[in-house]
Amino acid sequence: MRICLLTSRPGHPVLAAMTAxxxxxxxxxxxxxESQSDGSTGDPAAPGPLADVYLLKARTPRALALAGSFEERGIPVLNSAAATAxxxxxxxxxxxxxxAGLPFADTRTVVSLAGLADERDLPYPLxxxxxxxxxxxxxxxxxxxARLRALRSDWAQEPVVVQEFSANSGWDHKLWVIDGQVFAALRRSELAEGERGPTLPLELGELPHGWQDLARTVGSVFALxxxxxxxxDAGDGTPLIVDINAFPGIRGQKGAPExxxxxxxxxxxxxxRRAR
Structure with missing residues (x-):
């Protein structure tokens, strides 16, 4: 079989281990x-024979266009360009x-951070x-x-989403899924004070009840x-999803490369089989 990685970092640990x-x-x-055509010719596909499958571990516009060109030729891409986008x-x-009924943080969109800063009576913290x-x-x-106004110097025209801050332990539960198999770890939230430190291992049995099924449901909803x-953990094991990532790093997880x-x-x- 011919497997092709769409990435600028083929030496990434999980990709390197899978390749081995x-x-x-x-x-x-x-x-x-990023080394391929910018799409100005209308055909961003790389030259050479097609692979049997492409693994899309990149999220740039060029990467999505390239992945889409392979999908148009009937070759599977994991994850699809549409799901990644x-x-x-x-x-x-x-x-x-x-x-879909997932416990995702309530989110609203604002055209620019400057516009958000002009709003009154915001429910801090945000x-x-x-x-x-x-x-x-x-x-x-x-x-x-004051903090919001300070952000305007660098981010005034940035389109943003806004969520109310939900009190929590300051730790993110990192749940990774590969074809339905769940892996887990703990990491300090980037919203918490101080250094984030290393990602800590977490046994699946330590997850609150239902969290593994929740992670798998996300894949079904998002076609990932x-x-x-x-x-x-929003309290008593109640999950609140704060982010979903297509093809993350999944570093240091035993069994992930396999x-x-x-x-x-x-x-x-x-x-x-489809080609035959």
Missing amino acids: LLTPRHEVESIDP LCQDRTEMAGLARR VVKSRHSRRHDLVTRVDNA EVYGVDVI ALAALALRAARRSG
Whole structure:
């Protein structure tokens, strides 16, 4: 089977470990989407023979366009370009999650941070995030109007989403899912004071009842096969979803590379049967 990674970082630990498992019986290669055409020709696809499956571990516009070009040729992409793009828009993400009945933080969208700063009687503390998820985006807790005004110097025109801050332990439960198999860890929230520190292992048996099923349901709702769900305990084991990520890092999780390799091969075999 021919498996192709769409990423600028093929040496990422989980990808490198998966590649080691698959070779030499299978061919594993990578394409850096940022090195491909900018799409001005109307065809962003990379040259050369097609792979049996593509793993989309990139979220840039070029990466999504490249993945979409392979999907148009009938080749499976994990996760799909559409599902990956949906997780980049926090407004669309929250809307879909809440329509599906998932316990997602109540979210509203504001055209710009400057517009939010002009509002009166805001229910502080707030969580303010860039609407469009990307590296080095805005994610912060805002406790008062002075802090909000201070953000205007760098983020005035940034489209944002706003959530009321929910009191919690300051720890995010990182739930990762690969083809229905759940992995878990704890990490200090980026909204908590002080350094975030390392990600701590968490046995599945330590999760509150129903959280594993909740994580799997997210995949069904968002059409994701490799994804992460950030959950906080809002009290007495009540889950509150604060973020959903397509193809996260899943570092240091025993069994994750094996699960990813098995998923890739199964998708590649399905692709081969369709071609025949």
